Amino acid sequence: xxxxxxxxxxxxxxxxxxxxxxxxxxxxxxxxxxxxxxxxxxxxxxxxxxxxxxxxxxxxxxxxxxxxxxxxxxxxxxxxxxxxxxxxxxxxxxxxxxxxxxxxxxxxxxxxxxxxxxxxxxxxxxxxxxxxxxxxxxxxxxxxxxxxxxxxxxxxxxxxxxxxxxxxxxxxxxxxxxxxxxxxxxxxxxxxxxxxxxxxxxxxxxxxxxxxxxxxxxxxxxxxxxxxxxxxxxxxxxxxxxxxxxxxxxxxxx
Amino acid sequence: xxxxxxxxxxxxxxxxxxxxxxxxxxxxxxxxxxxxxxxxxxxxxxxxxxxxxxxxxxxxxxxxxxxxxxxxxxxxxxxxxxxxxxxxxxxxxxxxxxxxxxxxxxxxxxxxxxxxxxxxxxxxxxxxxxxxxxxxxxxxxxxxxxxxxxxxxxxxxxxxxxxxxxxxxxxxxxxxxxxxxxxxxxxxxxxxxxxxxxxxxxxxxxxxxxxxxxxxxxxxxxxxxxxxxxxxxxxxxxxxxxxxxxxxxxxxxxxxxxxxxxxxxxxxxxxxxxxxxxxxxxxxxxxxxxxxxxxxxxxxxxxxxxxxxxxxxxxxxxxxxxxxxxxxxxxxxxxxxxxxxxxxxxxxxxxxxxxxxxxxxxxxxxxxxxxxxxxxxxxxxxxxxxxxxxxxxxxxxxxxxxxxxxxxxxxxxxxxxxxxxxxxxxxxxxxxxxxxxxxxxxxxxxxxxxxxxxxxxxxxxxxxxxxxxxxxxxxxxxxxxxxxxxxxxxxxxxxxxxxxxxxxxxxxxxxxxxxxxxxxxxxxxxxxxxxxxxxxxxxxxxxxxxxxxxxxxxxxxxxxxxxxxxxxxxxxxxxxxxxxxxxxxxxxxxxxxxxxxxxxxxxxxxxxxxxxxxxxxxxxxxxxxxxxxxxxxxxxxxxxxxxxxxxxxxxxxxxxxxxxxxxxxxx
Ligand SMILES: Nc1ncnc2c1ncn2[C@@H]1O[C@H](COP(=O)(O)OP(=O)(O)OP(=O)(O)O)[C@@H](O)[C@H]1O
Ligand SMILES: [Mg+2]
Numbered sequence: 022x023x024x025x026x027x028x029x030x031x032x033x034x035x036x037x038x039x040x041x042x043x044x045x046x047x048x049x050x051x052x053x054x055x056x057x058x059x060x061x062x063x064x065x066x067x068x069x070x071x072x073x074x075x076x077x078x079x080x081x082x083x084x085x086x087x088x089x090x091x092x093x094x095x096x097x098x099x100x101x102x103x104x105x106x107x108x109x110x111x112x113x114x115x116x117x118x119x120x121x122x123x124x125x126x127x128x129x130x131x132x133x134x135x136x137x138x139x140x141x142x143x144x145x146x147x148x149x150x151x152x153x154x155x156x157x158x159x160x161x162x163x164x165x166x167x168x169x170x171x172x173x174x175x176x177x178x179x180x181x182x183x184x185x186x187x188x189x190x191x192x193x194x195x196x197x198x199x200x201x202x203x204x205x206x207x208x209x210x211x212x213x214x215x216x217x218x219x220x221x222x223x224x225x226x227x228x229x230x231x232x233x234x235x236x237x238x239x240x241x242x243x244x245x246x247x248x249x250x251x252x253x254x255x256x257x258x259x260x261x262x263x264x265x266x267x268x269x270x271x272x273x274x275x
Numbered sequence: 276x277x278x279x280x281x282x283x284x285x286x287x288x289x290x291x292x293x294x295x296x297x298x299x300x301x302x303x304x305x306x307x308x309x310x311x312x313x314x315x316x317x318x319x320x321x322x323x324x325x326x327x328x329x330x331x332x333x334x335x336x337x338x339x340x341x342x343x344x345x346x347x348x349x350x351x352x353x354x355x356x357x358x359x360x361x362x363x364x365x366x367x368x369x370x371x372x373x374x375x376x377x378x379x380x381x382x383x384x385x386x387x388x389x390x391x392x393x394x395x396x397x398x399x400x401x402x403x404x405x406x407x408x409x410x411x412x413x414x415x416x417x418x419x420x421x422x423x424x425x426x427x428x429x430x431x432x433x434x435x436x437x438x439x440x441x442x443x444x445x446x447x448x449x450x451x452x453x454x455x456x457x458x459x460x461x462x463x464x465x466x467x468x469x470x471x472x473x474x475x476x477x478x479x480x481x482x483x484x485x486x487x488x489x490x491x492x493x494x495x496x497x498x499x500x501x502x503x504x505x506x507x508x509x510x511x512x513x514x515x516x517x518x519x520x521x522x523x524x525x526x527x528x529x530x531x532x533x534x535x536x537x538x539x540x541x542x543x544x545x546x547x548x549x550x551x552x553x554x555x556x557x558x559x560x561x562x563x564x565x566x567x568x569x570x571x572x573x574x575x576x577x578x579x580x581x582x583x584x585x586x587x588x589x590x591x592x593x594x595x596x597x598x599x600x601x602x603x604x605x606x607x608x609x610x611x612x613x614x615x616x617x618x619x620x621x622x623x624x625x626x627x628x629x630x631x632x633x634x635x636x637x638x639x640x641x642x643x644x645x646x647x648x649x650x651x652x653x654x655x656x657x658x659x660x661x662x663x664x665x666x667x668x669x670x671x672x673x674x675x676x677x678x679x680x681x682x683x684x685x686x687x688x689x690x691x692x693x694x695x696x697x698x699x700x701x702x703x704x705x706x707x708x709x710x711x712x713x714x715x716x717x718x719x720x721x722x723x724x725x726x727x728x729x730x731x732x733x734x735x736x737x738x739x740x741x742x743x744x745x746x747x748x749x750x751x752x753x754x755x756x757x758x759x760x761x762x763x764x765x766x767x768x769x770x771x772x773x774x775x776x777x778x779x780x781x782x783x784x785x786x787x788x789x790x791x792x793x794x795x796x797x798x799x800x801x802x803x804x805x806x807x808x809x810x811x812x813x814x815x816x817x818x819x820x821x822x823x824x825x826x827x828x829x830x831x832x833x834x835x836x837x838x839x840x841x842x843x844x845x846x847x848x849x850x851x852x853x854x855x856x857x858x859x860x861x862x863x864x865x866x867x868x869x870x871x872x873x874x875x876x877x878x879x880x881x882x883x884x885x886x887x888x889x890x891x892x893x894x895x896x897x898x899x900x901x902x903x904x905x906x907x908x909x910x911x912x913x914x915x916x917x918x919x920x921x922x923x924x925x926x927x928x929x930x931x932x933x934x935x936x937x938x939x940x941x942x
Binding site: 121124130133135137138139 | 537550552553852857
């Protein structure tokens, strides 16, 4: 059984004010195995964020099912969603979503505090993690006092400190320069080597080339996928670029 | 052409930001209105010509001063809210290539429009309500009023001058702010406030000290005279303490709690504490303002209302009898007959007559010895100064229908507030043996109007009284009291007015003589005229009290409203993130509610505590105005507080709708 199973997922946005509705997801099927590192690519407006939001249980699908560890997310009552999300999922957002009124340390600890953990246990988890991410020095600072790359590392720390089944990242490198992007990708590689499952939405070919599998979404459907297999990162980069060109010129995959 | 562009930009902005701008415009107009009203009334000729009207106008003129000071602070403060929210916008303009002088032009048009609108609306409303307030004053003074419309030219003139100046100041200050900040800071200005504040131990400590001393003064002062002096000191200390504790004290406390890891890292505390630190940093001044304003409203309303309601009992206690004649002259031997003869020759139908002679002397009483060295008296022991009234036994026996006896060196003593403990009383070189202390005394009017501690000393005859007078004149070279014969009586059976009857006694005046001892002065007072004077005075207080309360309440409402909007916008994003990270909606809601409630009712609670501590002090101060009905004062204060809580809660509910509206828009 896969860690994450998505079946016949459909999402239609209907506007209250106009008759026309937007079909963001038509029929999405996908499986993610434990320990996998998956990147999702696609044109702007193809439905990536919509998919991610549904996987994150931040939004509900129009139809279809999302099963995480055998549990159907779409069936979890609203009340329980928050705590479910907290226990099983970690998020990394493009714009970090850090709270300026908490120190970086408290931002990272936030999900643990919400789960009523003891301070002693929290700090036991925090210390090695901060060291691994190289953010020990900035823990007592505030988000507005650090750089974008550092912010994203803090955000990653917040996502992984609960030891989630699945990390969801929506364009995590979008706001970073190339050096910070490189660092973040190394970080994800490292996490993935420790069996951490990662699902990442990205526009960046470079970011996607680090993944073990790349999915392409077009018009609300999974259009194509590439497994990395034995390819090096550079080779993977080539293949993804080619595919993107193909997609853009409208060619149909056989 | 370009000029029109900036003007349009300004109009456009005001329209788009009606939510921020309209409340400011309203309160600015109301401030103008109240200024115009109070100014116009304080110069209203109709009012001036009324008996007692001049008291009202005198108080209103004082009120004008208070309103001017208040308007400056209030408008300045609320306008800074508007500016804070606009810095970001100006930053973007600036970066897009608009020069600072263009921004200045936009601000100029905006300020000008606010000014013109507030003046037009304020003075318009002022003229409308002018008549209404005038009628209200007349009713308070129990007069009937004619109709007619009154427009005060000077009122309009000074409103223009005052508010133009205030707006000019506001404009200059805004320019200064824009000039001083770099565009990048303008853009970031909405983030700067998010820096965590530092703990300021010293200021917190200072705040506690100020507040404690203020409170201590308020509860420890016993006599009304020192109360008057220390009232202002106590007020300043408490105001200072309030500001310090709201701004630094709250943060010190919160950060202290935050240091305790086991407390801080609990779901509820974690979110509330961090948010509260942030909220307090942003709003502490606003909350302290609300607290001070609330306290002022409560104090003003409860005192003016209490005075107004107790007017009858105050007059009754000051005037046990309707007419009161004080004859100041040395001839105590015949003074009584002279007074009685006036009554008889005019066939005054006088009842319940009281007649006695006395000489009074003041000093510090030390172990039965009257110390007249006034250089020793300072503000702090003002309350230890006593007045001794020497009264001949004959008069005492007459009015109490007794037949007590005394030797020349003996005396009875009665203390108004305390019993005389020594067995001898010594004044100068004369000393009396205290034969007895009296537990009751004839009802006496001089005593009712005096606030110090008094002793009545009954001596064997009026020769002794005159001897005391001599000693007094020797001890106090040129400031001494003249011997007095007091006559008071009721005359409601007589068809003549109290004033008329009192004036009959003027024939006894003697303003020529070989020595000062031959001179006689007649002082009269009647319950009727006094009633009217007191009525006008208290009506003036009440009227002003109501006006100032309205003004302060407007200020409170506006501050609350702005606070809600600014907080709502800032909280929205934070709560969204927290929801994303996995905070349950229910939990989030509970946390928001408790924070908002705390922040709102903190000032009210503090105002209640201030009022509680101010109570003993004000109660003593009111004694200076002849008010001594503590029970009534307690009831009125509690009533005012409860009504205020209701009003405050309504304002809270209305403004918090705005807040929740903003916070929920995304959730
Ligand atoms: N809340 C919404 N209401 C209505 N339509 C929406 C909503 N959110 C997204 N859409 C529409 O659904 C489609 C998919 O949007 P989505 O945000 O998933 O795209 P995306 O792949 O993430 O694009 P991008 O790469 O630009 O972030 C788009 O056509 C978008 O306009
Ligand atoms: Mg997207």
